Amino acid sequence: MANRQAGDEKECHHGPTEHTGDTGGTGDTGVAGETGEAGHPAPAEHGRPRFGVPYDSATMQAVAAGTFSLLGEVWDILPGVFLPSLTHATAFFTRRLPYPEGGAFLELGCGAGVTAVHAAKAGCARVLAADADPQATATARRNAARHGAHRLRTATGDAFDAVGPHDGPFDLIFWNLPYFSVPAGSSWARKGARSLVDVDLHCLRACIGGARDHLAPRGRLFLGLGDVSDLTALTTLAEAHGFRPRLVARGQGAPGTNLDASLEHLLYELDDLRTAAR
Template identity: 40%
Template sequence: MTFKESPEAVAQVLRHALVGDDLPDSFTLLGREWTLHRGVFPGTLSAATEVMASTVPYPRGGSFLEIGCGTGVISVTAALAGCVSVTALDINEKAVANTAANAERHGVSDRVRVLHSDMYTALGPTERFDTIFWNVPWTYVEDGFSLSTDLHSAVFDPGYQGQARYIAGAHEHLADGGRLLLGTADLGDRERLDAFAEEAGMRVELLRRVRRIEEVRVMEYHMLELHAK
């Protein structure tokens, strides 16, 4: 079953993240302290960051690419988990700075490269990765929905066009035998996602389902893997 989430309710949370004067400049997650820059989506507003950081099958000894790195929890965790090369991309320049700060904070700046990028655009044409991952913005809104701030792109994906680009462009940057992963939730439109995968000649496999009791409801997070047919 697909649950619906009110864009208005989500936008209210975003406004707080942008201007709320009660937000701290750091937070604790996964037993570590993380720097939080204003204008970056906090990694503790839901359990999504914790769940995904804990369930991604990191390619230990290999290379890892994260789209939409935000505060950098997942990319930094990938380096701490044994990835020898991590590339973190985000369309929000504040998130790029935040991820770089957390890589420095946790001593992995030598293994974590952070780039300002709209999807794969900052990558070189020959760059390949053992694993590519995106914890996608699952709140569905129609094409034409206004992304009035950089932070809106953290939770809204109009028409799921970002996810379509993620799937279609991944083959150019996956190493031979590489894995393409996507983190989402039961609030996401799975039928639409499956249709984009089908168009790209891929199928979607559910790797892991994790439930968390949150303030409003029980959220069900999904770790998905896309395979060539």
């Protein structure tokens, strides 16, 4: 992940910061990441990410099994799937997205499927929850059944590879991306911490590069990132594909309620400059 530039935050971030403790998670304060390979800030220091607990896939797999509470509801979780209540991100983005009532919604990297279920419950006529991990899509199916989200379908595949030729187009596409960018040779890339790290910006590139092929004519593209994300790369990649990122919401969890209280979550809409020019 490239270092954030001091000017980027002042130029891009606006509006009040949201504080809420309705996450269902617990944890101590975070610690700053160290500088990793090739000048990339690493997501961890001595095995501790900026999130306030040690992270490794075995730890998360042990934690993420059974049920959890989030947004006032109970959800299923299968082993190996990142537990959404550990951070404020899922609750924050789920509350803030403008679900297209009567339209089609696609969530990439759906994880446990919380946001996709809320999209269905908010009145979206078609919802597709996609993830590269079959355990995640299986969890999303369980949660769709638990909450009566009968309009929700799941698909397993890498980014838009999961989307079939008859699934779209979509009125809104959303991805809560991994916040930390690391190079392919990073030890964190080898740890398989898929929920936290975006190796060589693969997820960001795939989302921005492929979104237009799956958006409806007036479709909207939203990305969930954090203040530790490579926001310069976001702008560069977006503009290369005819988009302009616009910050629409920002927020943090209340101190002591989750593991990422030191992070700020950022919801961006990528405005389509080609459509605006017509």
